[in-house]
Amino acid sequence: MRMPTLGNLKDLMIGITDLKKNLADIIKENKTKVIIRNNEPVSILMPYDEFVSNQQGIRVAGEEFELSNGVKVKVLVEEVNGCIETKTYIKMKSSDEFKLHFNHAMSNPNVEQTLTTDELVQHYNLK
Known part of the structure; x- marks a missing residue:
């Protein structure tokens, strides 16, 4: 997974109102978005493949x-x-x-x- 740079971090952020308007396009284009409410990040929307790749290497204590x-x-x-x-x-x-x-x-x-x-x-x- 590529990590965002500070230059494109702003491109990742989207307000809830804009998210509602652009949700179909965001999903169609497999974009990752940080959802903002009252100028605070509240959630992240990302493609499933990216989510799975982020989970690799993370283990829970006791897990084989x-x-x-x-x-x-x-x-x-x-x-x-x-x-x-x-x-x-x-x-x-x-x-x-x-x-x-x-x-x-x-x-x-x-x-x-x-x-x-x-x-x-x-x-x-x-x-």
């Missing part, structure tokens, strides 16, 4: 997928003893069972890391 070399992999994310653990499993060809291949653990972020600077100042002023 096949690498380019034919190895089947599953990645799980869980919290264990106050840490976030990412476990990568590979599928064995002979038994179809998954074997742990790699485990990565990192500490959980603390609550203060989720606050903006202003919220953090307010948080500590209240204590």
